[in-house]
Amino acid sequence: MNLVLAVTMLGVGNGLVAEVQDSVPAKLVPSPETKAQKPVIHTLPAGTKAPDFTAFSLTDKEVSLSDFKGKVVILDFWATWCGPCQVSMPGLEKIYQQIKAKGVVVLSLNTWDEKSDFQKWVRENSGSKYHFNFVRDPAEGDRAGIRKASIAKRLYNVPGIPTLYVIDRKGEIAGSLVGSGNEDGLVKLLGKVGLKAKTPKETP
Numbered sequence: 001m002n003l004v005l006a007v008t009m010l011g012v013g014n015g016l017v018a019e020v021q022d023s024v025p026a027k028l029v030p031s032p033e034t035k036a037q038k039p040v041i042h043t044l045p046a047g048t049k050a051p052d053f054t055a056f057s058l059t060d061k062e063v064s065l066s067d068f069k070g071k072v073v074i075l076d077f078w079a080t081w082c083g084p085c086q087v088s089m090p091g092l093e094k095i096y097q098q099i100k101a102k103g104v105v106v107l108s109l110n111t112w113d114e115k116s117d118f119q120k121w122v123r124e125n126s127g128s129k130y131h132f133n134f135v136r137d138p139a140e141g142d143r144a145g146i147r148k149a150s151i152a153k154r155l156y157n158v159p160g161i162p163t164l165y166v167i168d169r170k171g172e173i174a175g176s177l178v179g180s181g182n183e184d185g186l187v188k189l190l191g192k193v194g195l196k197a198k199t200p201k202e203t204p
Contacts (some may be wrong), residue, residue: 042157043165043176050075050167051155055109055135058122063135065107065167072099072193073167074106074186076132077152079113080121084180085162091183092164093130094200095190102195103169106132111152111161115140168193 044050050073054064065073076092078085096106108130110118118136126134139150152158156165159178166174166189175189183199190197 042159043163043178044157044173046173046175048173050165050171050173053151053155055137055151057133057135058119058126063107063133066171068105068107069171070103070169072102072104072169072190072195073165074104075156075165075167076106076108077111077156077158077161077163078108079111079161080117081113082161088162088164088180088182089130091181091200092186093132094203095183095186095197096131098197098203099190099195100131104195108132108134109151110134110136111139111150111158112137112147113141166190166193 050065052064052066054062057063065075074092074096076088078089092106096104113136115136118134122134126132137150137152139146147153152161152163156163162178162180164177164182164186166176166186168174174192177185177189183201187197187199
């Protein structure tokens with residue numbers, strides 16, 4: 001990855017969220033944020049029609065949210081450089097395995113990232129560790145102007161990653177979660193759309 005990123009690790013609930021700053025000092029590495037103040041989060045509210053979008057698969061095939069009409073979609077915004085995103089994925093995988101036969105998909109949307117990094121990561125992890133639908137935002141890279149044009153910012157008001165939306169079978173948002181370590185919250189959101197699952201700590 002050729003970009004130099006300024007990453008702030010912010011506490012959100014019981015987890016962490018990575019937020020990329022517009023001002024990028026050199027040689028800054030991710031570190032825990034010690035400030036007690038929480039960020040103001042304005043994700044799309046429950047009941048909102050989920051905005052449709054088109055992203056690209058590993059093989060550059062177009063994939064749209066509307067392709068999954070009639071299914072419950074867990075829309076997960078992430079990046080290869082995002083530590084909290086990597087922490088969240090094993091728990092998401094365990095929950096998904098419980099409900100995948102019930103018309104549920106995980107649409108894992110890579111954002112604020114480089115195409116080459118996305119491709120390398122997916123080749124190494126998809127199918128072996130994770131069984132999600134991995135796609136990338138067409139607004140490639142993490143420059144400030146491009147980030148504002150991303151699906152995450154432009155359509156879904158994503159304040160930091162990981163951010164996760166649960167979208168019901170009618171295409172409406174059931175709720176959202178920001179930060180890692182939100183398995184309990186995800187199970188509750190899935191309950192709102194008629195799906196029962198256990199958190200990883202409740203399963204063997």
